Amino acid sequence: MARRKHRATPPSAAAEKSDNRRHLSMERSAYFARREAAKVLKLVLQGDAKRQSVGSIKTLVYGPSVRNKKGTFALICQTLKYLLIIQDVLKAADVLNSKWKKQDELVYIVTYDILFGQVSSSAVGDAEKFLMRRKEALQAALARLLVKKKVKSVEELIALYDIPDISNPRYVRVNTLKMDVETAVLELQKQFKVQKDDLVPDLLVLPPGSDLHDHHLIKNGNVFMQGKASSMVAAALAPKPEWEVLDACSAPGNKTVHIAALMRGKGKVIACELNEERVKRLKETIRLSGASNIKVLHGDFLDLNPEDPPYSKVRAILLDPSCSGSGTASVRLDHLLPSSAPGQAADFTSIERLNKLAAFQRKALAHALSFPDVERVVYSTCSVNQVENEDVVKSVLPLAASNGFQLETPFPEWHRRGLPVVEGAECLLRTDPKEDKEGFFIALFVRRSSGNRSEKPNVTDGHTHRASTAKRSYVGAHLNLFKMFAHAHLSRRNCSHCDCC
Numbered sequence: 001m002a003r004r005k006h007r008a009t010p011p012s013a014a015a016e017k018s019d020n021r022r023h024l025s026m027e028r029s030a031y032f033a034r035r036e037a038a039k040v041l042k043l044v045l046q047g048d049a050k051r052q053s054v055g056s057i058k059t060l061v062y063g064p065s066v067r068n069k070k071g072t073f074a075l076i077c078q079t080l081k082y083l084l085i086i087q088d089v090l091k092a093a094d095v096l097n098s099k100w101k102k103q104d105e106l107v108y109i110v111t112y113d114i115l116f117g118q119v120s121s122s123a124v125g126d127a128e129k130f131l132m133r134r135k136e137a138l139q140a141a142l143a144r145l146l147v148k149k150k151v152k153s154v155e156e157l158i159a160l161y162d163i164p165d166i167s168n169p170r171y172v173r174v175n176t177l178k179m180d181v182e183t184a185v186l187e188l189q190k191q192f193k194v195q196k197d198d199l200v201p202d203l204l205v206l207p208p209g210s211d212l213h214d215h216h217l218i219k220n221g222n223v224f225m226q227g228k229a230s231s232m233v234a235a236a237l238a239p240k241p242e243w244e245v246l247d248a249c250s251a252p253g254n255k256t257v258h259i260a261a262l263m264r265g266k267g268k269v270i271a272c273e274l275n276e277e278r279v280k281r282l283k284e285t286i287r288l289s290g291a292s293n294i295k296v297l298h299g300d301f302l303d304l305n306p307e308d309p310p311y312s313k314v315r316a317i318l319l320d321p322s323c324s325g326s327g328t329a330s331v332r333l334d335h336l337l338p339s340s341a342p343g344q345a346a347d348f349t350s351i352e353r354l355n356k357l358a359a360f361q362r363k364a365l366a367h368a369l370s371f372p373d374v375e376r377v378v379y380s381t382c383s384v385n386q387v388e389n390e391d392v393v394k395s396v397l398p399l400a401a402s403n404g405f406q407l408e409t410p411f412p413e414w415h416r417r418g419l420p421v422v423e424g425a426e427c428l429l430r431t432d433p434k435e436d437k438e439g440f441f442i443a444l445f446v447r448r449s450s451g452n453r454s455e456k457p458n459v460t461d462g463h464t465h466r467a468s469t470a471k472r473s474y475v476g477a478h479l480n481l482f483k484m485f486a487h488a489h490l491s492r493r494n495c496s497h498c499d500c501c
């Protein structure tokens, strides 16, 4: 009997086998990434359709249920970028049966990958196999769309759909309770190009796209991911270490722990928060920061009696109340959502919501200005709407003046100031969502005299503005009022979904 010779697999066949295995494993992980992305996309699109998002794309992706965070985030952003094109192509190609019509989000993601991503064949996944078999029809529909829109390339098509590409630098604030700035720079420089911010001393600037979510400095609370404008708020308050400070609307606590760090862990910070769920997040932020001088108060800031002993010694108040979050829409990637597409109707119901928010903001600011020992009050929002910003400040000016407060200029070197619709607008600070990537507003009230209460010296400096006597001289504002009104009409999301909080 002829003996069968044992033949070793030729090297080329072995390489081919290992290539196939690698390819299959990549396909499998892409399969899971697409399903994770589809789940998040579903929530995002449903929220957008109802104008009631359950969280920003980043918040949802970086939640505990998503395993491949980086890949999922990229896939969702890319799919959203191409979404209007994908929807037009699917409609024109008319390839979906009733089964796949019910799974929109997965279909969008797979179609993105087939038309613009890296899928050239797929042996894994029903949706992938179904759409791959219809690849030619999809490509033909895309080609017809280019002709119909009179453009030569997909890039031109995207430009036509007017989807802005916003890439923000990554800011991290060093938690000086745990680490000094120099050490943080050295540590982060091992992986990233790091610069110190020119205005906020404990803030570092990293290139756009630097992924820090899993970095040990973030996980240990040595640094916090916090935008520049958001980090300017506690710095504007400039609390002294031995003071008692009240953070009136504090969760999730980014600014609370910044205040604690500026006070070098001394004195006392009272962190007030109304929402029970958000109190949990606040406590988690405080735990991570290592601050031991913060007392959490679950309650309504408006219910605190300024004359009560626990509050009568408060020297500084930070009021960062709920707002429309319209200034952080681009950070939340709202511009990628279908409701932001050109030609979509403006959401006029938001005006009613804005008025409600502004009513609370005015009440809360007046309340903050009524604490007997308070010397500094910072009012801030991540909104670009005049009604939540300058108008709120304007409404409290008579009270502020009679209590001895005047507007002061935080960060005098910053060039973007308030809209010229209020006395002392030049003292107010704005950041612009396009130019500075986030739209924030900061007003700083400083008590220089006791007003009508008791006698205290009346000191002024070069950067103050007497709230009661300001001349209407400020005409140098550069922000486009019309744009602000448009934003007021368009802003529609609750601040609890913005990146700053």
Ligand SMILES: C[S@@+](CC[C@H](N)C(=O)[O-])C[C@H]1O[C@@H](n2cnc3c(N)ncnc32)[C@H](O)[C@@H]1O
Pocket: 248, 249, 250, 251, 252, 253, 254, 255, 256, 272, 273, 274, 275, 278, 299, 300, 301, 302, 320, 321, 322, 323, 495, 500, 501
């Ligand atoms: C803009 S967020 C604060 C963000 C926070 N300063 C930070 O930087 O992390 C506003 C917070 O105020 C809370 N809030 C709203 N009304 C309040 C009230 N009357 N009293 C206390 N907290 C309130 C909201 O639940 C929300 O958590």
